[in-house]
Amino acid sequence: MSRGDSFSPRTMTTGRNTLKSGIVDNSFYTSDYQYSQKRNNKDMQDMAYKFMKGMPEFVKIVEVGPRDGLQNEKNIVPTDVKIELIHRLASTGLSVIEATSFVSPKWVPQLADAKDVMQAVHNLRGIRLPVLTPNLKGFEAAVAAGAREVAVFASASESFSKSNINCSIEESLSRYRAVTRAAKELSIPVRGYVSCVVGCPVEGPVPPSKVAYVAKALYDMGCFEISLGDTIGVGTPGTVVPMLLAVMAIVPTEKLAVHFHDTYGQSLPNILVSLQMGISAVDSSVAGLGGCPYAKGASGNVATEDVVYMLNGLGIKTNVDIGKLMSAGDFIGKQLGRPSGSKTAIALNRVTADASKI
């Protein structure tokens, strides 16, 4: 096994790089040569076939760092930093970046500059920039600021709904019906979030049927995509699969996205089973921005770099350039004065740092 410091960093990574043109290249770490030949004539089922066949060819990553991430950061980030972050994320190949949230600054002071941020970025070409809108008033403010896509967020848990948005599930759904009606008139797509799809900090485990009920309600009112959020990160494949089955029974799979939190380190396995079941949209946050509001100091969102690393390894297209993504993560990490929440980013940064010594 390894011997710690006696192994010199010089001999580390880039023996193979001498085959290339001298440019330090860490594509090894970011892509996989992949299983590409099918075995014939085996008694055992073809494993890859069994485990990979349901997986999509392309996964859309919905980047929620500037909204869900920064909203949960202790520090309030200056407007220009937010704008710069969104610009950097836009250059990575991400096609959907949640820009901000038009909730009352009383509740979410971190995003009080929603209007300014939106006005600065709404013209970015080729990128969709959804914003959160809790009610009609927020919707109108969003549209006035230039938003062309919005999102609403219901909870699968009654207690969480009351404590988080001060109204019951039914009330929130009727508010959102008003929003979706108004959005339809303006041809503005609406994304629906369901929170607490596995567990609730107040109620404990949440029955899959409740999640399915809320997801269907959002779908019926016109949401083009429903993102299922494990708000406190307690889900494991054992609880995620029954929940997905219940929802997929009444909402088409291609309308679903998964939004796992990494509070207990379970998000990547949860994403993996979701992919195996055919889900093809995943929410994540650059550098794992955004802690968990219910377990102070614990982590929250899963890091986009880690998700992209896994998807690259699975041979699933994302159109995201992991190097540029890491640079966006570096930028915001420096601004926040703390290290990245992404293990991939940390590892790749160290590897290239040592490799440059050669």
Next chain:
Amino acid sequence: MQKIAQRVRFLNPNLLQSQLTSIDTTTRSVQSREITSTRELRNAFDKYKINVLSRYLNWTSGANDNHHAASYVVNRHFRADNNGICTKEFSSKLRKNIPDFVKIVEVGARDGLQNEKAIVPTDVKIELIKLLVSSGLSVVEATSFVSPKWVPQLADAKDVLAAVRDVEGASFPVLTPNLKGFEAAVAAGAKEVAVFPAASESFSKANLNCGIEDNLARCRDIASASRSLTIPVRGYISCVVGCPLEGRIAPVKVAYVAKSLYEMGISEISLGDTIGVGTPGTVIPMLEAVLDVVPIDKLAVHFHDTYGQALSNILISLQMGISTVDSSVSGLGGCPYAKGATGNVATEDVVYMLNGLGVKTNVDLGKLMHAGDFICKHLGRPTGSKAATALNKVTTCNASKL
């Protein structure tokens, strides 16, 4: 020994040149032939020099990220009718193979502490091991009989083993790099040992100062010496997915080392992703290749969380039926190849996932966290386990309902 017919895929190097000019990799043909003895397998392996293989693989990994990787996507070949329906039957297939019980091999006291900068006092190590046993772990790797010149962190191997070897309820394997270490271990009362060849020639030379074959010869010596003493020997294979020097490692190489270990009577073979670069896309072919030549109940997986991929790799291994997982309490032990990056996967996170899957482990997460707290307080740093962090910090009054 039975003759085991195996199919081993070899990439045809003659096609290499023509394919360099066309990037249509999906039409790459594959040569396969029957191999009917170990000797043939070994010869076949030698024939394809490491350089050729790794160069070929380096080419296939290429400089263009997602683009080419997508052309390898398995489901391109297999995806028939994607009407988006996921049936209960399919999801239960995913669950069906997952074993009912998973044995966790706790390597924190050895693999973890060996990679820590600080040298931990002997009594702290002993207390840690005792706390780990009390949490229900049945296998706790105690220490390593390598020369203190190489691993000063474990220079007190003899004292640690002497103190814990009689603790009931668990076995305490120790690492032994060669016959000398083995004899020292036995003299100190070891009842189980472990050896550690690598699947990568360069890594083996750089890390252990001998090539794969020499290493396997040493393992054979230890295996025969231990047989007469009825001491089980565990085998670790490092770099089963990627090597810091060679890049990608061909599954057939891992299978070769695994088969050699199996044939010399090794009781369990732990497949280690030493630099943590594996993802399910590379882990599956590697496991497939090894499962071709070694029975599944002899296999364990040892993933590193350097890129955050360990739990998903463990999940996919469980889905393939693997039922032994190595992990380290609190994620002790960084990665020696990317300073500051993480190494071992945290036992608490693994147990959390297994609990969620309904898989028995006999490990009490609370007591495990207590052991983790103990060692982290001593090392003066926070735990590397996200589950432990979260469980320690959950402040809602109804947390017990979760």
